[in-house]
Amino acid sequence: MSKLPKAHKFIDLSDYGRPIAKQIAISLQHTRFTPIHVTIAFVVSGLIAAFCIIQQQYVFAAFFLILKSILDAADGELARVKNTPSYTGRYLDSVSDIILNAIFLLAIFQITPTSIWLVLLAFIAIQLQGTLYNYYYVILRNRHNGDTTSRVFEENTPTALKGETQGSVNILFRIYKILYGAFDKAIYFLDEKAATGKTLPSYMMTLLSVFGLGFQLLMIAVLLVLGLKDYIILYFISTSILILAFIAFRKLL
Numbered sequence: 001m002s003k004l005p006k007a008h009k010f011i012d013l014s015d016y017g018r019p020i021a022k023q024i025a026i027s028l029q030h031t032r033f034t035p036i037h038v039t040i041a042f043v044v045s046g047l048i049a050a051f052c053i054i055q056q057q058y059v060f061a062a063f064f065l066i067l068k069s070i071l072d073a074a075d076g077e078l079a080r081v082k083n084t085p086s087y088t089g090r091y092l093d094s095v096s097d098i099i100l101n102a103i104f105l106l107a108i109f110q111i112t113p114t115s116i117w118l119v120l121l122a123f124i125a126i127q128l129q130g131t132l133y134n135y136y137y138v139i140l141r142n143r144h145n146g147d148t149t150s151r152v153f154e155e156n157t158p159t160a161l162k163g164e165t166q167g168s169v170n171i172l173f174r175i176y177k178i179l180y181g182a183f184d185k186a187i188y189f190l191d192e193k194a195a196t197g198k199t200l201p202s203y204m205m206t207l208l209s210v211f212g213l214g215f216q217l218l219m220i221a222v223l224l225v226l227g228l229k230d231y232i233i234l235y236f237i238s239t240s241i242l243i244l245a246f247i248a249f250r251k252l253l
Contacts, residue, residue, distance in 0.1 A: 072213070
Protein backbone atom coordinates (compact mmCIF):
# COMPACT_ATOMS: atom_id res chain seq x y z
CA MET A 1 0.00 0.00 0.00
CA SER A 2 1.30 3.45 -0.85
CA LYS A 3 1.81 5.91 1.96
CA LEU A 4 -0.61 8.32 0.29
CA PRO A 5 -3.01 8.01 -2.65
CA LYS A 6 -1.83 9.74 -5.83
CA ALA A 7 -4.55 12.42 -5.70
CA HIS A 8 -3.27 13.68 -2.33
CA LYS A 9 0.48 13.41 -2.83
CA PHE A 10 2.73 16.46 -2.50
CA ILE A 11 6.36 17.27 -3.24
CA ASP A 12 8.15 15.95 -0.20
CA LEU A 13 11.55 17.65 0.10
CA SER A 14 12.63 15.19 2.77
CA ASP A 15 11.85 12.18 0.58
CA TYR A 16 14.48 12.69 -2.13
CA GLY A 17 15.75 9.15 -1.61
CA ARG A 18 12.44 7.48 -2.44
CA PRO A 19 13.17 6.63 -6.12
CA ILE A 20 16.39 4.82 -5.20
CA ALA A 21 14.69 3.28 -2.16
CA LYS A 22 11.99 1.80 -4.40
CA GLN A 23 14.61 0.25 -6.65
CA ILE A 24 16.37 -1.26 -3.64
CA ALA A 25 13.05 -2.68 -2.42
CA ILE A 26 12.25 -4.17 -5.82
CA SER A 27 15.69 -5.76 -6.02
CA LEU A 28 15.17 -7.36 -2.59
CA GLN A 29 11.51 -8.31 -3.06
CA HIS A 30 12.15 -11.98 -3.83
CA THR A 31 15.12 -12.46 -1.52
CA ARG A 32 15.40 -13.42 2.13
CA PHE A 33 16.17 -9.84 3.09
CA THR A 34 13.49 -8.33 5.29
CA PRO A 35 12.66 -4.70 6.14
CA ILE A 36 14.37 -5.27 9.51
CA HIS A 37 17.61 -6.10 7.68
CA VAL A 38 17.36 -2.80 5.79
CA THR A 39 16.70 -0.94 9.05
CA ILE A 40 19.86 -2.47 10.50
CA ALA A 41 21.70 -1.37 7.35
CA PHE A 42 20.63 2.25 7.81
CA VAL A 43 21.74 2.12 11.45
CA VAL A 44 25.17 0.94 10.31
CA SER A 45 25.28 3.70 7.67
CA GLY A 46 24.36 6.27 10.32
CA LEU A 47 27.06 5.07 12.70
CA ILE A 48 29.65 5.25 9.92
CA ALA A 49 28.48 8.80 9.15
CA ALA A 50 28.94 9.79 12.80
CA PHE A 51 32.42 8.27 12.83
CA CYS A 52 33.31 10.18 9.66
CA ILE A 53 32.08 13.42 11.27
CA ILE A 54 34.33 12.89 14.29
CA GLN A 55 37.23 12.09 11.95
CA GLN A 56 36.39 15.28 10.02
CA GLN A 57 35.93 13.33 6.78
CA TYR A 58 32.96 15.44 5.78
CA VAL A 59 32.44 14.23 2.21
CA PHE A 60 32.27 10.64 3.41
CA ALA A 61 30.03 11.73 6.29
CA ALA A 62 27.67 13.42 3.83
CA PHE A 63 27.59 10.30 1.66
CA PHE A 64 26.66 8.01 4.55
CA LEU A 65 24.09 10.48 5.92
CA ILE A 66 22.31 10.51 2.57
CA LEU A 67 22.69 6.72 2.24
CA LYS A 68 21.12 6.41 5.68
CA SER A 69 18.19 8.52 4.50
CA ILE A 70 17.74 6.36 1.38
CA LEU A 71 17.84 3.12 3.35
CA ASP A 72 15.44 4.66 5.90
CA ALA A 73 12.91 4.90 3.07
CA ALA A 74 13.84 1.51 1.62
CA ASP A 75 12.80 -0.52 4.68
CA GLY A 76 9.24 0.78 4.42
CA GLU A 77 9.21 0.29 0.66
CA LEU A 78 10.35 -3.31 1.09
CA ALA A 79 7.57 -3.90 3.62
CA ARG A 80 5.09 -2.62 1.05
CA VAL A 81 6.34 -4.64 -1.93
CA LYS A 82 6.52 -7.79 0.21
CA ASN A 83 3.15 -6.88 1.74
CA THR A 84 4.56 -7.43 5.22
CA PRO A 85 3.69 -4.34 7.27
CA SER A 86 4.69 -4.59 10.91
CA TYR A 87 4.62 -2.53 14.06
CA THR A 88 7.97 -4.07 14.98
CA GLY A 89 9.54 -2.49 11.92
CA ARG A 90 7.71 0.80 12.43
CA TYR A 91 8.89 1.25 16.03
CA LEU A 92 12.39 -0.12 15.42
CA ASP A 93 12.75 2.43 12.61
CA SER A 94 11.64 5.32 14.82
CA VAL A 95 13.72 4.26 17.83
CA SER A 96 16.79 3.91 15.59
CA ASP A 97 16.17 7.37 14.11
CA ILE A 98 16.03 9.22 17.41
CA ILE A 99 19.11 7.47 18.79
CA LEU A 100 21.06 8.22 15.61
CA ASN A 101 19.96 11.86 15.73
CA ALA A 102 21.45 12.14 19.22
CA ILE A 103 24.66 10.47 18.01
CA PHE A 104 24.94 12.83 15.02
CA LEU A 105 24.61 15.90 17.25
CA LEU A 106 27.10 14.55 19.76
CA ALA A 107 29.52 13.92 16.90
CA ILE A 108 29.07 17.54 15.79
CA PHE A 109 29.63 18.62 19.40
CA GLN A 110 33.02 16.89 19.26
CA ILE A 111 34.22 18.95 16.28
CA THR A 112 32.78 22.38 17.14
CA PRO A 113 33.08 24.79 20.09
CA THR A 114 29.35 24.43 20.71
CA SER A 115 27.93 24.26 24.24
CA ILE A 116 26.43 20.91 25.24
CA TRP A 117 23.31 22.82 26.30
CA LEU A 118 22.90 24.18 22.76
CA VAL A 119 23.36 20.65 21.45
CA LEU A 120 20.58 19.47 23.78
CA LEU A 121 18.38 22.34 22.58
CA ALA A 122 19.14 21.43 18.95
CA PHE A 123 18.18 17.81 19.67
CA ILE A 124 14.85 18.92 21.12
CA ALA A 125 14.38 21.21 18.11
CA ILE A 126 15.06 18.43 15.60
CA GLN A 127 12.65 16.08 17.33
CA LEU A 128 9.89 18.68 17.63
CA GLN A 129 10.29 19.55 13.95
CA GLY A 130 10.13 15.92 12.90
CA THR A 131 7.20 15.24 15.19
CA LEU A 132 5.24 18.18 13.77
CA TYR A 133 5.85 17.00 10.21
CA ASN A 134 4.91 13.41 11.02
CA TYR A 135 1.83 14.54 12.95
CA TYR A 136 0.30 16.36 9.99
CA TYR A 137 1.53 13.75 7.51
CA VAL A 138 0.00 10.82 9.42
CA ILE A 139 -3.28 12.72 9.75
CA LEU A 140 -3.27 13.25 5.98
CA ARG A 141 -2.51 9.57 5.33
CA ASN A 142 -5.19 8.33 7.72
CA ARG A 143 -7.71 10.78 6.28
CA HIS A 144 -7.19 9.57 2.71
CA ASN A 145 -6.77 5.82 3.14
CA GLY A 146 -3.00 5.81 2.94
CA ASP A 147 -0.63 3.57 4.89
CA THR A 148 -2.01 3.33 8.43
CA THR A 149 0.78 1.45 10.24
CA SER A 150 1.70 4.79 11.81
CA ARG A 151 -1.02 6.20 14.04
CA VAL A 152 -1.94 9.78 14.89
CA PHE A 153 -2.13 8.94 18.59
CA GLU A 154 0.33 6.35 19.92
CA GLU A 155 -1.46 5.69 23.19
CA ASN A 156 -2.08 1.95 23.40
CA THR A 157 0.10 -0.97 22.39
CA PRO A 158 -1.11 -2.18 18.97
CA THR A 159 -1.96 -5.79 18.24
CA ALA A 160 0.84 -7.57 16.42
CA LEU A 161 0.32 -8.13 12.72
CA LYS A 162 0.93 -11.37 10.85
CA GLY A 163 4.59 -12.37 10.91
CA GLU A 164 5.57 -10.55 14.12
CA THR A 165 5.30 -11.40 17.79
CA GLN A 166 3.29 -9.45 20.32
CA GLY A 167 6.26 -9.51 22.68
CA SER A 168 8.47 -7.64 20.20
CA VAL A 169 5.74 -5.09 19.56
CA ASN A 170 5.22 -4.57 23.30
CA ILE A 171 8.92 -3.96 24.01
CA LEU A 172 9.52 -1.63 21.08
CA PHE A 173 6.32 0.29 21.76
CA ARG A 174 7.42 0.94 25.36
CA ILE A 175 10.82 2.17 24.17
CA TYR A 176 9.11 4.33 21.56
CA LYS A 177 6.85 5.89 24.19
CA ILE A 178 9.82 6.67 26.46
CA LEU A 179 11.79 8.33 23.65
CA TYR A 180 8.99 10.07 21.76
CA GLY A 181 6.22 10.51 24.31
CA ALA A 182 7.15 14.03 25.43
CA PHE A 183 7.54 15.28 21.84
CA ASP A 184 4.22 13.77 20.77
CA LYS A 185 2.45 15.34 23.74
CA ALA A 186 4.05 18.73 23.09
CA ILE A 187 2.86 18.88 19.47
CA TYR A 188 -0.56 17.54 20.38
CA PHE A 189 -0.86 20.22 23.08
CA LEU A 190 -0.03 22.93 20.54
CA ASP A 191 -2.54 21.69 17.95
CA GLU A 192 -4.83 19.09 19.49
CA LYS A 193 -7.64 19.71 16.99
CA ALA A 194 -5.54 18.97 13.90
CA ALA A 195 -6.91 15.44 13.57
CA THR A 196 -10.47 16.73 13.20
CA GLY A 197 -9.73 19.97 11.36
CA LYS A 198 -8.75 20.62 7.77
CA THR A 199 -5.55 19.05 6.57
CA LEU A 200 -2.76 21.28 5.31
CA PRO A 201 -2.86 22.04 1.57
CA SER A 202 -0.21 20.38 -0.60
CA TYR A 203 2.01 23.45 -0.87
CA MET A 204 2.12 23.78 2.93
CA MET A 205 2.96 20.10 3.31
CA THR A 206 5.81 20.67 0.87
CA LEU A 207 7.12 23.58 2.95
CA LEU A 208 6.64 21.56 6.14
CA SER A 209 8.67 18.70 4.67
CA VAL A 210 11.86 20.67 5.40
CA PHE A 211 11.21 19.43 8.95
CA GLY A 212 11.30 15.82 7.74
CA LEU A 213 14.28 13.73 8.82
CA GLY A 214 15.55 13.25 5.28
CA PHE A 215 15.85 17.01 4.73
CA GLN A 216 17.38 17.49 8.16
CA LEU A 217 20.12 14.98 7.33
CA LEU A 218 20.61 16.61 3.94
CA MET A 219 21.16 19.98 5.61
CA ILE A 220 23.72 18.48 7.97
CA ALA A 221 25.49 16.92 4.98
CA VAL A 222 25.47 20.17 2.99
CA LEU A 223 26.71 22.31 5.88
CA LEU A 224 29.49 19.84 6.61
CA VAL A 225 30.70 19.77 3.01
CA LEU A 226 30.53 23.57 2.75
CA GLY A 227 32.70 23.95 5.83
CA LEU A 228 29.85 25.44 7.87
CA LYS A 229 29.82 22.85 10.64
CA ASP A 230 29.67 25.56 13.31
CA TYR A 231 26.24 26.62 12.04
CA ILE A 232 24.54 23.20 12.15
CA ILE A 233 23.35 23.48 15.76
CA LEU A 234 22.16 27.07 15.30
CA TYR A 235 20.34 26.10 12.09
CA PHE A 236 18.07 23.63 13.86
CA ILE A 237 17.48 25.89 16.85
CA SER A 238 16.60 28.93 14.72
CA THR A 239 14.33 27.12 12.24
CA SER A 240 12.23 25.80 15.12
CA ILE A 241 10.64 29.23 15.36
CA LEU A 242 8.68 28.20 12.27
CA ILE A 243 6.90 25.48 14.25
CA LEU A 244 4.55 28.05 15.78
CA ALA A 245 4.04 29.67 12.36
CA PHE A 246 2.91 26.39 10.79
CA ILE A 247 0.57 25.63 13.68
CA ALA A 248 -0.93 29.12 13.54
CA PHE A 249 -1.55 28.74 9.79
CA ARG A 250 -3.19 25.31 10.28
CA LYS A 251 -5.57 26.81 12.85
CA LEU A 252 -6.64 29.49 10.39
CA LEU A 253 -7.81 26.90 7.84
